[in-house]
Amino acid sequence: MTIVKIPPVLRQAVGGERTVQAAGTTVGEVLGNLCDQHPAVGAQILTPEGDLHKYVNVYVNDEDARLLQWTDTPVGTGDTVLILPAMAGGSR
Amino acid sequence: MRLTQAQADALVAHARAEFPNECCGLIAGRDGTATRVLPATNAEGTPFMYVMDPREQMQLMDDIETADEDLVAIYHSHTRSAAYPSRTDVELAFFPEPLYVIVSLQQPDQPVIRAFRLTRSAPEGEQVAEETLEVV
Numbered sequence: 001m002t003i004v005k006i007p008p009v010l011r012q013a014v015g016g017e018r019t020v021q022a023a024g025t026t027v028g029e030v031l032g033n034l035c036d037q038h039p040a041v042g043a044q045i046l047t048p049e050g051d052l053h054k055y056v057n058v059y060v061n062d063e064d065a066r067l068l069q070w071t072d073t074p075v076g077t078g079d080t081v082l083i084l085p086a087m088a089g090g091s092r
Numbered sequence: 093m094r095l096t097q098a099q100a101d102a103l104v105a106h107a108r109a110e111f112p113n114e115c116c117g118l119i120a121g122r123d124g125t126a127t128r129v130l131p132a133t134n135a136e137g138t139p140f141m142y143v144m145d146p147r148e149q150m151q152l153m154d155d156i157e158t159a160d161e162d163l164v165a166i167y168h169s170h171t172r173s174a175a176y177p178s179r180t181d182v183e184l185a186f187f188p189e190p191l192y193v194i195v196s197l198q199q200p201d202q203p204v205i206r207a208f209r210l211t212r213s214a215p216e217g218e219q220v221a222e223e224t225l226e227v228v
Contacts, residue, residue, distance in 0.1 A: 008157060009187050043213060044186060055184050057146045064146075085186030087116065087132075087149055087166050090141035091173045 002030045002075045005082040013040035022081075027058060028071030030081055045083060055086040093164055093191055093207055094125045094226045102129045104203045107169035107195040110134065114169050116142040119193065120156045121164035128161070134168075141180070142168045165207060167193035174198055175206040182219045185210035191223050 001021040006014050014020050015038075022037065024030035031052065035042030045056045052058070058065040059082040065073050075081060095103075099119070106115045106129075117131040130152050133145040144166075156163050166187060170178075175196035177185075185192060188211055196204045207225040211218070 007153065008163070009189065053186075055143075055186070082150075084146055084150060086146065086184065087118075087144040087187070088136075088142060088184045089168060089178065089181035089192075090184075091114065091139075091170045091178050091180075 001077060003080045004030065004034050005080055007082070007084055009085060010041055010044060010083060013044060014038045025074060025076065026071060027060060027065050027069075027073045027075055027081060028052075030075055031058070031071070031083070041083075045085065053085075055088050057084040057086060058082070059084065093119075093121070093193075093223065094228050095119075095205075096126070097227055099126050099129050100205060100227045102131075103167055103193070103195050103205060104197075106131045107171070107197055107203065110169065111197060112139045112171050113137050114139065114142040114171060115195075116144050116166070116168040118152050118156065118163060118190075119165040119167060120159065120161040122161055124164060126164055129167075130155075139171050163187075163190045165191040165193045167195060169195045169197060171197050175204040177208050177210055177220050182210050182212055185212045185219075193225070 004020045004022050022030045022033040024033050116134050119126045120128040132148045134142045135145040136143040175194040191207045192210050193207045207223045209221045
């Protein structure tokens with residue numbers, strides 16, 4: 001099981017927890033398992049097609065997952081995954 | 093939400109300092125009253141887009157939580173358009189609880205600050221709700 005750190009914005013969606021355990025061998029599987037356990041998280045971080053939103057950042061043990069292998073990054077027991085939706089927008 | 097005049101001035105000063113690019117940052121507070129304005133880096137650094145540097149975002153959010161404050165608002169500037177959320181602002185509004193504060197420098201000598209609650213998952217037409225912003 002991987003530890004998923006939940007930022008304040010997503011805590012209500014997981015019943016107020018700061019961390020949640022999720023199963024899987026890759027970042028994508030772990031996030032998929034998290035969204036299965038807590039569908040309200042999926043509503044916030046996934047696109048309508050079910051992909052991880054481009055503006056949601058994911059860190060594995062403090063490393064930017066996009067600089068690793070993104071959703072294919074291997075994870076396991078003892079690893080920590082942090083989800084961080086971006087603060088972003090634009091005038092166009 | 094409530095801001096002091098000095099905090100409102102700090103928002104405008106940040107917007108002017110980053111002009112022509114958009115600025116961004118956070119407003120910490122309690123019970124809707126701002127306690128601190130926390131400027132951040134726009135990692136995108138363009139006149140048309142803001143993306144808060146994610147590491148800074150993480151640090152500032154931790155800092156606010158550690159200080160037992162609330163994230164009252166996320167602010168950014170519009171340098172050429174009105175203080176009203178764009179379609180992109182709404183699409184990327186991942187945070188339903190804090191307000192989104194926009195500082196417009198469309199008329200450089202008459203900056204405008206407005207606050208909105210943005211709900212990206214709401215039906216079209218119900219995603220933007222203006223909130224009262226008092227300068228006290």
